[in-house]
Amino acid sequence: MKRIAMTLFALSALPALPVSAAPARKLFADFEQLPPEPDSAYARTLAAHQAEAAHRPAQLVPTLRQPTFLDVDATLQWTSANFSALGKPKWEILHQDITVEILPASSELKTAIVATVRAHQPVDSLSLLTMAVSAIKVEAVDGTPLKVSASKMGGYSGLSVELPAPLTPEVDWKLATTATAKLNCNPQGIGLLPCGIGGTYQWVTFHNYYLTPAASHSPFKSTLHVVTAANKVAAAQGIPTGSDTLADGRKVWHFEQPERTENAGFAVAEYVQNTAKLVNDKPLRVFTTTKYASSAKNMVELATKVVGVYSADFGDFPWPGLNLMQLENNFGGGYAPLSGIFMYRDVYAASPGTGYWYSTTELTAHEIGHQWWGNLVEPATNGDVALSEALAEFSSCLYTEKYMETRSQIIGDNLSYLYRVPANEDMPVGAQGVYGTPSYVQIVYHKGAAVFEMLRNEIGTDHVLKSLKQFAVEYNRDYASLKNLQAVAQNVSKKDLSWFWNQWFDKKGAIEAEVAGRLLVDAEGGYVVRLRVHQTAAKPFRFTVPITVDYAALKSEVKLVEVNPKGEATTIVEFAVAARPIRVRLDVQRSVIRKFATGTPGDFNLSGQVDGADLVELALRYGRAMRIKAKNGQEYFFSDSGWNELYDLKPDRRIDMADVDALDQWVGTVAEEF
Amino acid sequence: MTTSQTFKRFAGRSASTRLAFCAALLAAAAGCGQETAVTAPVTADASIAADVAGAADAKGAAIAEPKVVGAGHSEGPYVELSGSWSADAQRVTITVWAGDLPNLLGLAAHLVWDPAQLELTASDALNLTEESEASGFAWRHVLKAIAPGRLTAGSARFRSVSHPYAYPEGAKVSRDPWLKLEFRVLATGPLKIGFDDATQLARKAEGEFIPVQWIGATVEVPAGFAIGGAP
Numbered sequence: 001m002k003r004i005a006m007t008l009f010a011l012s013a014l015p016a017l018p019v020s021a022a023p024a025r026k027l028f029a030d031f032e033q034l035p036p037e038p039d040s041a042y043a044r045t046l047a048a049h050q051a052e053a054a055h056r057p058a059q060l061v062p063t064l065r066q067p068t069f070l071d072v073d074a075t076l077q078w079t080s081a082n083f084s085a086l087g088k089p090k091w092e093i094l095h096q097d098i099t100v101e102i103l104p105a106s107s108e109l110k111t112a113i114v115a116t117v118r119a120h121q122p123v124d125s126l127s128l129l130t131m132a133v134s135a136i137k138v139e140a141v142d143g144t145p146l147k148v149s150a151s152k153m154g155g156y157s158g159l160s161v162e163l164p165a166p167l168t169p170e171v172d173w174k175l176a177t178t179a180t181a182k183l184n185c186n187p188q189g190i191g192l193l194p195c196g197i198g199g200t201y202q203w204v205t206f207h208n209y210y211l212t213p214a215a216s217h218s219p220f221k222s223t224l225h226v227v228t229a230a231n232k233v234a235a236a237q238g239i240p241t242g243s244d245t246l247a248d249g250r251k252v253w254h255f256e257q258p259e260r261t262e263n264a265g266f267a268v269a270e271y272v273q274n275t276a277k278l279v280n281d282k283p284l285r286v287f288t289t290t291k292y293a294s295s296a297k298n299m300v301e302l303a304t305k306v307v308g309v310y311s312a313d314f315g316d317f318p319w320p321g322l323n324l325m326q327l328e329n330n331f332g333g334g335y336a337p338l339s340g341i342f343m344y345r346d347v348y349a350a351s352p353g354t355g356y357w358y359s360t361t362e363l364t365a366h367e368i369g370h371q372w373w374g375n376l377v378e379p380a381t382n383g384d385v386a387l388s389e390a391l392a393e394f395s396s397c398l399y400t401e402k403y404m405e406t407r408s409q410i411i412g413d414n415l416s417y418l419y420r421v422p423a424n425e426d427m428p429v430g431a432q433g434v435y436g437t438p439s440y441v442q443i444v445y446h447k448g449a450a451v452f453e454m455l456r457n458e459i460g461t462d463h464v465l466k467s468l469k470q471f472a473v474e475y476n477r478d479y480a481s482l483k484n485l486q487a488v489a490q491n492v493s494k495k496d497l498s499w500f501w502n503q504w505f506d507k508k509g510a511i512e513a514e515v516a517g518r519l520l521v522d523a524e525g526g527y528v529v530r531l532r533v534h535q536t537a538a539k540p541f542r543f544t545v546p547i548t549v550d551y552a553a554l555k556s557e558v559k560l561v562e563v564n565p566k567g568e569a570t571t572i573v574e575f576a577v578a579a580r581p582i583r584v585r586l587d588v589q590r591s592v593i594r595k596f597a598t599g600t601p602g603d604f605n606l607s608g609q610v611d612g613a614d615l616v617e618l619a620l621r622y623g624r625a626m627r628i629k630a631k632n633g634q635e636y637f638f639s640d641s642g643w644n645e646l647y648d649l650k651p652d653r654r655i656d657m658a659d660v661d662a663l664d665q666w667v668g669t670v671a672e673e674f
Numbered sequence: 675m676t677t678s679q680t681f682k683r684f685a686g687r688s689a690s691t692r693l694a695f696c697a698a699l700l701a702a703a704a705g706c707g708q709e710t711a712v713t714a715p716v717t718a719d720a721s722i723a724a725d726v727a728g729a730a731d732a733k734g735a736a737i738a739e740p741k742v743v744g745a746g747h748s749e750g751p752y753v754e755l756s757g758s759w760s761a762d763a764q765r766v767t768i769t770v771w772a773g774d775l776p777n778l779l780g781l782a783a784h785l786v787w788d789p790a791q792l793e794l795t796a797s798d799a800l801n802l803t804e805e806s807e808a809s810g811f812a813w814r815h816v817l818k819a820i821a822p823g824r825l826t827a828g829s830a831r832f833r834s835v836s837h838p839y840a841y842p843e844g845a846k847v848s849r850d851p852w853l854k855l856e857f858r859v860l861a862t863g864p865l866k867i868g869f870d871d872a873t874q875l876a877r878k879a880e881g882e883f884i885p886v887q888w889i890g891a892t893v894e895v896p897a898g899f900a901i902g903g904a905p
Contacts, residue, residue, distance in 0.1 A: 552871070554883050580872045612782030612828020613875055615816045619780045619830030620881050625838045640838050656836035660814050668820040 027514060027536075027597040029651040033422055034637040037628055042412055042639035044359045049441045051332030051344075052367075053389075091119040091126065091167065091213065093220045098210055099252075100266060101227035102183075102202045108134075109181045109195075109204060113211050114141060115220075116174050119167035126175075128159040130211045133179040140164070141174035177211060194335075200289060201328045205265030205335050205342060212262070217378075217479065219260035226253045226266045233271040235287040235325045237264060237340025259319060260477070261375065263337035267325045276300045279311045283321040292326060292348045299324065299348050302361060306368045309399060313465050314372045315472045322371065334363050336370035336392075343367060362396055362409050369395035372472055380479040383432040386505070387480060390429065390448025391468070397449055408641040410453050411590045415639050417447035418510055418595060419626050419653070430482050430505035443508075450593050451504040457544040457560060457591055458500055459493035467492040499542055504593075511541045511592065515646075516599025517584055517606025518671045522576075529584055530574040531606070532599055532674045533563050540565035545592050548585040549577050572674060583607065583617070586646070596646050602666035604647060610666045618647055618655070618663060626653040740766055740859055740899060744891035751775045751876065751884050753783070753852065755867060755891035763856065764902075765795060766893050768867065770827075770853035772802055775884060777844035780830030781876035782816070783869045783888060785855070789823035791865040792893065796856035799829055803845040810834050811843070817853070826873070827853055844879035857893070859901050865893040 036043040095116040102109055109131075117126070130136075138148040138161050147162040159177075167173050183204070185195040195204040212218045226234035227250055234243075234253035241254040257264070267287070274286040274296045284303055288296045303324060311317045319339035331344040343363060350360035373395065374388030397410035425439040429448045434440060456464050467489040471480070474488060486501045514534045522528055529549065535541060544562045551557075557578065565571045583605030586596055602610040604617040621644055628638040647655045649662040742757030757768035772781065787794075799815035816828040829852065833840050859865070868890030876884040895901070 552874075554885075582872065582875060609820065609826075611784065611818075611820065611826035611873065612816045613873060615814065615828040616780035616782050616830050616875060616877055619814075619832060619842060620877065620879075622832050622842055623836045623838055623840050625836070628838055638838055654836060657832065660832060664816070667816050667818045667826065 025601060026651050028512060028595050028645060029648065029653045031419075031422055032627075032653075033420070034627055034635050037630075037636035037638050040636075040639065041355075041359055041408075042416065042637070045362060045409075045412065046416070046441065048333030048344075048359075048363050048366075049389075049393075049445045052334055053441050053445075089213070089218075090121045091117060091123045092218060093211065093213060094118050094172070096210055096220050096222045097225075098222055099225040099227065100204070102197060102204065102268065104197045104202060107183045107185070107197055109183050110179075111181065111210065112176070112178045114174055114176045115211055116172050117167065118172050119169050121169055122166045124163050124166040126159075126161040126163065126213065128161065128211055128213055129156050130159060130177070130179060131156065131181045131206075133157045133181045136177060136179040138175060138177050141176055146175065196328055196331065198328050201267060201269045201326070203265065203267035203325075203327055203342070205337075206263070210264070217262070219262050221260055222257045222264070224255040224257065224264070224266060226255075226268065227251070228253065228268045231270060232268050233287070234266055234268050235271055235285075235323060236266040237323055237337045239320050240285070240323070257338070259338055261338040263375070265335065265337055265340070265342060267327060267342065269326070271326075274300045276304050278304055278307045278322060279317055282317060282319070284324070285321065286324045286326075286348070288326040288348045292345070295351060296326075296348045298351050298357075299360075299364070302364055303368060305403070306365050306399060307371075309403070310368060310372060310395060313398070313469065314395070315469050317371065318376050318476070319371065322368075334367035336367040336374065338375040339371070341367045341370075358400070358404060358406075358408075361404060362400060365396035365399040366392045369393070376472055376477060377475040378479045380481045380484075381432060382435055383430050384481045385434065386429050386444055386448040386451075386482060387485065389445045390452060393445045393449035394452040397453065406641075407589055410449060411641040412639045413446035414450040414453070414590050414593055415626065415641075415643060417442050417450060417593065420637060421447075426508040428506050428508045431508075447510075447593065453591050454504065454543065454593065455489070455497075455500065457546065458497065459489065459495055463489070463493045503541060507539075509537065509541075511543060511594035512536055512597075513594065514597045514599040515586060515606070516671050516674065517603065518608040518674070519581065520574075527577045527580050528574050529577055529581065529606070530572065530674070531561070531584075533565075533571045533573065534599060535565060535569055535571075540567065540569055540571070543592055543594070545587050545594075546589065547575075548588045550582045550585070551577075551579050552582055581607075583613065590641075590644075596644075597651075598646060598649070600666075600669060600671040602649060602663045602669065603671060608671040610663070610669045614667075615660070615663060618649075618660060621647040621655050622660070624655045738896040738899070740893055740895045742766065742768065742891050742893050745889050747773070747887045747889055749774075750887060752887040752889060753781065753869070753874075753876075754887070754889040757855075757891060757893070760856075764858075766792070766857045766859060768853075768855040768857065768891070769851045770855070771849060772847050772852045773849035775802075775847040775876060775886070777878045777880075778802065778831070778847050778884065779842050779844040779877050779879040780828065781852070781884075781886070782826070782828030782873065783875070784820075784873040785825040785827060785853075785867060786870050787823050787857075787867045788861075788865065791859075791861040791863075792823075792867065793858040793860055794819055794825060794855060795858050796854075797825060798854040799827060800851050800854065802829060802847045802850045802852060803831070805831075807834065811845070824870070825855075842879040859893070859895050859899070861901060862895040862897050862899055865895060867891055867893065 036046055093115045097114040099112040100109060136150060138146045140146060144164060149160045151158045183195050185197055224236055228234050230249040230251060236255045238255040238257035241256050243251050243253045245251055269289055271287040272290050272293050276284045278284050286296050286300050307317050321339060323340045325342045326345055326348050327342050329345045334341060334343040347360040347363060350356045369392035373391035377387060379385045379387045400409045401407050421439040421442045425437050427434050427437045427443055429443055429451060434444055437443060470492055471485050471488045475484060482505050486497055490497050516532045518530045520528045520530055542564045544560050547559050547561050549557050559575055561573050561575060563571050563573060598604060602614050604614045624640050624642045625638055626640060626643055627635055629635050647659060649659040739759045744755050747754050751774045753770060753772050755768055755770055757766055760767050797817055799817045801813040805811045805813060810833060811831055812834055813829055814832055816826060819825050831845055869888040874888045876886045878884060
């Protein structure tokens, strides 16, 4: 910026009243962990995300938490289609042919699996994990019994199978297991088997595996056969390949999963299908009960549109088709294995134009996002789970911003992190142990999405989308890390983003800053806005903030202004403006994870002076709140997309008459010189 | 209509003087809301000067008193000034009117004048619509002389109770007095009182700006008029 002779416009004769002379004031309200307002949109979103998060892998005993296969030989070259990040194991399960049947009367799940095993080195015993089974039998596919010892491992059973002879490398061999597992269904329980055995819907979802040689990352192809009563229909991810009728009248429903994946599930009900064509004529099947068959047409349209949008943004829809399955309401949210999505009942009843449609769209767009983020590209480690959840949520936010024309989802996510995570539960988005914090959803889903939103400020939306598309190409059917995405984004944007990744994925916290403004005129009579950003954090944040400058005659412009403190608490930034502004507004669309307070208290419009215009600005924000009191006196967290803490002059998370009263003492105050 | 909570007094005015100030306004034919809207340039309060006691020069000839001349507004939202000379108070009294404002949430501006010519001695902000506990709304005002010759004024309509489900709501303002000002005359000639362009704003409850005619006025102080007045 050119050097300019600054004078304080119009008020230059006035002595600046130093803010430091003012009584010390509190900038932000104290943290208070309030429960979400029941039945609010935020409560629904949080519940949906928490329900989905319940499908995360259970916390296994430490000795079984290997990052990849149990027996990886890093020196071997891995040549299977993709999943190159796995390294090559000594042996693996390539395919599982799975037959399942829920026995509602006894709350049991019967499973018969024929696993195709391939060794890459001589192996004479196999260590396997499966669900916690009450009875198991393992034999070679020719019927030869195999000696097996089982041990309980948390919610799992660890199996050690002695082989009759060492496996010959690169020659496929099969083993068969039959097992019975006692189901103790909790739709949102943590562990292998979230499940439900209700009168209408019966279902089991498996996060990661049926039978696996590893605690994580052992993708396999499969065929699934679900045995049901004669009047029931089974639904699952993959390609439905028909059904057979057993001699006793029961039915068997067949599904082919041609892709290697670890995530699966099935559901049984008196389902009917709505069908449509996705992009490239791939089939969409929506399974609901008859009662919801008509309203589910809205879901068909929505899913078709979302898949189309994502296909354009992130690359072609990668799977042979997509199946959506209706479960009971206490499922709470969604779960999205590869090419399938389970969601709770009422989203299939929603219709456009209703309030519930927005929540439905958010959830559906999030779950469809997982077809790319979490399935096509899988997180390499627990610390990379943002690649699944944060990107799915961010994708959904992009969708609702563009096609629902509202930013309330991303703003809600931003506020959810800022106002719902106590300091002692905060962790970096990319922390390996982030699963362990009670604020996992607010950190990974919500802050994570807001972090990707901030990336739009740094490299632009086009580059963000281009990076995601490129990322999906490079890590197609593979495991990836957050660092891998950083590399792609840097390559696309030609910008060093190491500071951004370090600040937002490797470190916790959010921006807290006082911002003061002054309006200056340069030597040529042009106007310049100068801002002072004072951060209190030990390591001040670097960020780019959109600043809206409003002029007379109803004209506005938005400027992206970088605040780069370089370790200093106070940063001065300035920019030329086209004319004398009426007001200057910070981050109107809340695209930064921040709390701002006025550096010149009450100077909401950053004019450099507290005056009548600030009262009018305050009136526009009056009533916005992050807390709400119910009739019974109980206070709840309230997610208010119109919230702006800048106006909470007497900080209590409400913009109320106390703030109006507080403004009076500052009227006439002029920003101190900086 | 009740007066605002903010009333600033200058130059040692007493409470009784203030009452006299208001009484003088009420007595004025065009004062306190009795004026009709003008749609063409008019001389505001032109008739008032004749109603008040005149001064006389040394030879006993009548000397004209100050009068306030405003340009008048055209059709559409406006904020304009009218005023008169109060012989009792020895002050120029100014009323700032707001009118034709639909769904007004708030308005603000800086009034500016030459402090060498006029001295602000009293100011008051008024509610633009009748509000009460029953209506559930109240006007709040900002009114402060922030520099010689500069007064910041702002008024906004707030709900009595703040609640996230209760959004701001504007009011229709037909023609109502917004500000009452009183000046001591320090000079003769045309003395301008106006609004600083860059500080003028009026907003609807949805945040939309309302294009408003901000119309100042001139205090015409005849040569030979005894400037000043009671302190």
